[in-house]
Amino acid sequence: MGPQLSASIMPLISADHPGVTDLFAVLAYGEISAFYRLGHEAQQSPSLRGKVALAKMAAAEMNHFVTLEHALAERGVDVFDAMAPFVRALDAYHASTDPSTWLESMVKAYVGDGIAADFYREIAAALAPPVAATVRDVLAETVHSQFAVAEVRRSVAANRQERDRLTLWGRRLLGEAITQAQYVMAQRDELTDLVITATGDLNNIAALFDRMQISHAARMAVLGLG
Amino acid sequence: MGPQLSASIMPLISADHPGVTDLFAVLAYGEISAFYRLGHEAQQSPSLRGKVALAKMAAAEMNHFVTLEHALAERGVDVFDAMAPFVRALDAYHASTDPSTWLESMVKAYVGDGIAADFYREIAAALAPPVAATVRDVLAETVHSQFAVAEVRRSVAANRQERDRLTLWGRRLLGEAITQAQYVMAQRDELTDLVITATGDLNNIAALFDRMQISHAARMAVLGLG
Structure with missing residues (x-):
């Protein structure tokens, strides 16, 4: 069983596949754009606690950005050059899913990041170990997203109209994410x-x-939506 | 010389001085408000590099906030309760020194943080070692502020009018900081x-x-101002 087992656990994609640079770069710009999106949306927070929760999420994104910047530098690539091709698609995603309420922000923070993380984690499974480790590292779930869950669950429990509205919003997030990924x-x-x-x-x-x-539907259920 | 030396290095202020909670709290709200100020001002950045430099500064502020949140929790104090008395003065400082240009943001990031750091470092010298260590930790200079220095120096080297304008801006930052500190x-x-x-x-x-x-004047000189 030696050779077969080795083949089945051998990563499909070596660390020097040229797409790895693109993968790190799109993740890096994703962190930057999420940072600014969270900072912007925090203005709508009804409380200082909400502002701080979003600021912590944003800071975690920047720590991940630095990890990717270093990973690209080790490959001899400047992060700004590498990110340039992805600016348009990610900006378009955020522009087309600009939350109009605090609860929409919360759903987007939880569900939008989850969609991206699902996609990248699946890809990571086929990557050479050091590359996979970097990808998993920057996708690490933070406890901060639990704040978003608590905010949404509490608000929709007793408000069917809000629940229906946010359910549609969650569907739109998935649709826009897939559109931009395909682009x-x-x-x-x-x-x-x-x-x-x-x-x-x-x-x-x-x-x-x-x-x-399916994962998206499970996350919506966690929020009390769908 | 034993007793005298001991006396001279003995901290003047013990860790259980009630003002320590206030000190941690005002530092904590300072980090939060700096985080949001940097996020907001980054919108004016002429380049993605500038945006990223400010985002890194902002993330460093949040990491410091978490240090202070833990230090307050160890004292049995909720950071949000403790920060409440300082919200008005720090918000007033930022409202009265809202930069109207990218270069004003850069001067404020470098000079404004420097003024605060000078003040807190002087106080730290008299604090019990664990308290002093927390204060120094959250004031640690980051390499990111070198970005601000480079941006300002380059812009004012060949533009006397800009230099004069930013010199006045720097003076105003010092004046407003002292006003709010006294408040x-x-x-x-x-x-x-x-x-x-x-x-x-x-x-x-x-x-x-x-x-x-005097330190303020030295920092202005580093920027090519004053």
């Missing part, structure tokens, strides 16, 4: 090759999106 | 007692403000 894949051949290699083939990508939809 | 001291007896004990007497407070003015 990025269409633009970046090396990243697309990495994702297809990681998942096996195009059918498996469809299966991946199905799994993401 | 806080007038409101909080225990903190005032701590500061007077730390400096020795009221004459020494005047000497402290003189030293702060």
